[in-house]
Amino acid sequence: MENESGAYRLLTNNDHELNGTGDYGTMYSIPVARLEQRMVAEGSPLIRIDNQALTLSQAAQFGLLTDSYRENLYLPVRLPTNDTWQSIQDVEVVDTYFLGFSANETHGQWTGDSRLIWVKTKSGVGWKPVRNAHVYRSHSDGEYSTGEFYIDNKDEAEVYNGDTINYTEFNRQVVEETFIKTGPDKSQVVVSEGEPRYSLGNASVSGRWSGKHEVIVDQYASTARIDGGAIYDDFWLVNPDGINVTVLNDYRLQTPSRYESESDCTYTVGNETKHGTDTKWEEWTRTNYDNTVRIYHAGTYYEPKTGEYIFNIQDPQDSKLVPYSRTEVTFTHEYGVDSTCPGNDWSESETVTVSNTYNATSHNIKPATAEDLNITVYLVNQGQERAVYFDTIGDKRPEANPLDNIELVADGDRVSRKNLILRTPWIFVSQSLYDRVEMRQEGFDEWRYTSTEPEASLHNLHRDYLDANKYKIGNQGNIKVTVNERRRSQVYEGVNVSPYVNSTAGNVQLYQTVGAKITEVPGDRELNNPRAYATDVFGNRWEVDVVRRNYTETDIELEPSGSRIDGQLIDSEGNGVPEKELSLSGAQNSTVTTNKNGNFSIYVADDAPITSVEFKGDSYRADHDIYYDSSKTRIATATNMINIIGTPMGYLSDMISNLMVFVEWMALGLFIVYWLRFRDQEPRK
Known part of the structure; x- marks a missing residue:
C-alpha cells in the first residue's frame, strides 16, 4: 500500500506536534486512566466513541488526551455538532455512572470539572453526560458497605441532547x-x-x-x-x-x-x-x-x-x-x-x-467472514457448579475469521431475557488520513490546518485501522460469571498502527476456548431455551450450536491385598462405569482402564508410600451418552500402614495418625535434650 504511514486522532487538531499527553495529564482533574476502563496499555487508555455521547468541549479535550476507537464496524458512531440539553425528568434513565464523587448522606456535591455523571436512557444509544446535578450518597447500615450515589435535584439536572452527525x-x-x-x-x-x-x-x-x-x-x-x-x-x-x-x-x-x-x-x-x-x-x-x-x-x-x-x-x-x-x-x-x-x-x-x-x-x-470457524457454546452442570465454555475451532486471525462476539441468549420466568457475551480483542482505531491540507492554486500555495470547531471550514477525513486489545466476557450481559479457563491456540502479532497513536496491546493471545463459572443467573437458576449467535466485525450474524452437558458424579473404591489393589469406578447409584482411563501414581503403570463392570486391578510400585488413582472426567467436547464427573482417591501402601483415604473420614484418620507420630517424636526429642543436659551433673550431696 503506497505511503500509508502517519495517522492521527479523531477528536482534535491532528497536527502531530500536539500529540502526546505531557501537557494534558488530566481531564477535568481526573486521571487519564479513568477516562475509559478499557485499557490498551498501562497509562494509555483509548476513548470508545460508539457507546457514548460527548459534548463539543469534551470531544476537543478528550482528543488532546488520547485516541478514539470503535469496538466494531457496524455500531453507529455519532459526533457532536451542537450542544443542547433537556431535563432529566423528561427521559427514562436505565443506568447511571458517577465519576469523581465523594459525597455522603449529609454533604452533597455538584457536577463540575472534577465530578462527572453519564446516564443511559431507554430511548437513546450509549451514555450521555449530565450537568447541574447535586449528588448525595444514600445511608447504609452495613459496617463495611456504603450506599449508592443519587441525584437529589432532578428538577434542575439536565441530560445532554445535542445534535450529532453520523x-x-x-x-x-x-x-x-x-x-x-x-x-x-x-x-x-x-x-x-x-x-x-x-x-x-x-x-x-x-x-x-x-x-x-x-x-x-x-x-x-x-x-x-x-x-x-x-x-x-x-x-x-x-x-x-x-x-x-x-x-x-x-x-x-x-x-x-x-x-x-x-x-x-x-x-x-x-x-x-x-x-x-x-x-x-x-x-x-x-x-x-x-x-x-x-x-x-x-x-x-x-x-x-x-x-x-x-x-x-x-x-x-x-x-x-x-x-x-x-x-x-x-x-x-x-x-x-x-x-x-x-x-x-x-x-x-x-x-x-x-x-x-x-x-x-x-x-x-x-474479504473475510468468520463463518468458517466451528463455534460451539457448551453449558456444563457438574454437581452444584455451572460453567459455560465458548469454543472456536479454526484460524482466529482477523484476516481469516474476523469474529466480533459470541452471544448466549436464554429465557427465564422472572427475567424474560438473559444474555452473556464473549467479545474478541479486535478494535478499530479511527484515524485521520492527513494532518493538514495544502491548497494549491496559481500564484500561491496555502497551508490549511484541520479543526474540531463545528463551524470550521476544514475537518479531518477518517479511516479505520484494525488493532487488538483483549478478550472480554460478561460485562455486557446480565449473566454473571468468573472466567476460569483460557486455552491458547494462536498469537496475533500486533501491527504498529501509527507512531502518533497511544500504545496498543501489541501481541495478543488468541484462544480456542474461553470458559467461565456461572455465579449468578438473574431471577432463575436454569437457562431455559438457550441459543447462541456469532457476529463478525462487519455485523453479519448467524446462529451457532449450544450443547448441554449434565455430569453424573463418580467415586473410586479400593480394596488392597498385599502389593495388589483391586478397585471399581462407580457412579452415584453404585453402578460400575466401564471403559474409562484412570491415571495412577505410585503404581507400576501410569494408567489403567476399567472393564465393562468398572473394575480394575493395579500393582503398587516398590517402596511407594502412597498410591493415587484419579478419573479426570469426560471431556465436554467428547460424544457420550452419559458424562461422568471426575473423582480421585489415595491409599497408603507402606508396610503395616494400609489405610484407605478416599473419604473425608479417611483424610481425617490419616491426619490424626501423622499428628500422633509427630507428638511421639517431639517427646523423644525433649527426653534426649533433657538427658544430654543433666547426664554429666554430679548428684547432690
Whole structure:
C-alpha cells in the first residue's frame, strides 16, 4: 500500500506536534486512566466513541488526551455538532455512572470539572453526560458497605441532547466540502508530516512559439476510506457482502499566459529599406474540461454510486482496488504574428484537447467472514457448579475469521431475557488520513490546518485501522460469571498502527476456548431455551450450536491385598462405569482402564508410600451418552500402614495418625535434650 504511514486522532487538531499527553495529564482533574476502563496499555487508555455521547468541549479535550476507537464496524458512531440539553425528568434513565464523587448522606456535591455523571436512557444509544446535578450518597447500615450515589435535584439536572452527525455522513461531507467543491483552479493536496501523501500527476501542451506548458497539475486519486472495511497491516479487510469505497480525487487546471516575443523585420519602399518589428503571439482560452473517476477491481470498472466519489462494490474479491482519474481539458489555441512590416501579419487558431489518466495508487483488499470457524457454546452442570465454555475451532486471525462476539441468549420466568457475551480483542482505531491540507492554486500555495470547531471550514477525513486489545466476557450481559479457563491456540502479532497513536496491546493471545463459572443467573437458576449467535466485525450474524452437558458424579473404591489393589469406578447409584482411563501414581503403570463392570486391578510400585488413582472426567467436547464427573482417591501402601483415604473420614484418620507420630517424636526429642543436659551433673550431696 503506497505511503500509508502517519495517522492521527479523531477528536482534535491532528497536527502531530500536539500529540502526546505531557501537557494534558488530566481531564477535568481526573486521571487519564479513568477516562475509559478499557485499557490498551498501562497509562494509555483509548476513548470508545460508539457507546457514548460527548459534548463539543469534551470531544476537543478528550482528543488532546488520547485516541478514539470503535469496538466494531457496524455500531453507529455519532459526533457532536451542537450542544443542547433537556431535563432529566423528561427521559427514562436505565443506568447511571458517577465519576469523581465523594459525597455522603449529609454533604452533597455538584457536577463540575472534577465530578462527572453519564446516564443511559431507554430511548437513546450509549451514555450521555449530565450537568447541574447535586449528588448525595444514600445511608447504609452495613459496617463495611456504603450506599449508592443519587441525584437529589432532578428538577434542575439536565441530560445532554445535542445534535450529532453520523460518522459516515461526517466523512462524506468532508470529502464533498474539502475536495469536490474546490473548482478546477484549486487542488487540495493532502499532506502527512510535511509531504504530499500521494504522488501527483500532470499533463502539458506545446505552444507554437513558447514551448511546453503544464495545464493539468497536482492530480491524484486514491482510496481514502471504505465503509465496511478497515486497514490491517498492508491491506484492507472488508465485508464480503459489499462495501462503499470513498475515493479521494483532486486536480488543478492551468491556462498558459499570453505569449509575445518581438524580432526585427525589414521591408522595401521603393529603393529604401525600412525596419519594423514582428511580434509573435499566442493565446490559450479554456473552453471545456471534465474529470471522471472509476475504480477497477477484479476485471470490472465501477462507476460512482453517489456524486463523484463513492463506489459500491457488492461482491468484493481478494484483489486490488485501482482508482482511475481521467482529467481532460480543451483549449482554443490562437497564435500568429503582428507586424509593422507589411505582409508579415498572419494568425491561425486550433482546438487542443489534453488529457491525463492517473492510476498510480492501488490497494489490496481481502474479504473475510468468520463463518468458517466451528463455534460451539457448551453449558456444563457438574454437581452444584455451572460453567459455560465458548469454543472456536479454526484460524482466529482477523484476516481469516474476523469474529466480533459470541452471544448466549436464554429465557427465564422472572427475567424474560438473559444474555452473556464473549467479545474478541479486535478494535478499530479511527484515524485521520492527513494532518493538514495544502491548497494549491496559481500564484500561491496555502497551508490549511484541520479543526474540531463545528463551524470550521476544514475537518479531518477518517479511516479505520484494525488493532487488538483483549478478550472480554460478561460485562455486557446480565449473566454473571468468573472466567476460569483460557486455552491458547494462536498469537496475533500486533501491527504498529501509527507512531502518533497511544500504545496498543501489541501481541495478543488468541484462544480456542474461553470458559467461565456461572455465579449468578438473574431471577432463575436454569437457562431455559438457550441459543447462541456469532457476529463478525462487519455485523453479519448467524446462529451457532449450544450443547448441554449434565455430569453424573463418580467415586473410586479400593480394596488392597498385599502389593495388589483391586478397585471399581462407580457412579452415584453404585453402578460400575466401564471403559474409562484412570491415571495412577505410585503404581507400576501410569494408567489403567476399567472393564465393562468398572473394575480394575493395579500393582503398587516398590517402596511407594502412597498410591493415587484419579478419573479426570469426560471431556465436554467428547460424544457420550452419559458424562461422568471426575473423582480421585489415595491409599497408603507402606508396610503395616494400609489405610484407605478416599473419604473425608479417611483424610481425617490419616491426619490424626501423622499428628500422633509427630507428638511421639517431639517427646523423644525433649527426653534426649533433657538427658544430654543433666547426664554429666554430679548428684547432690
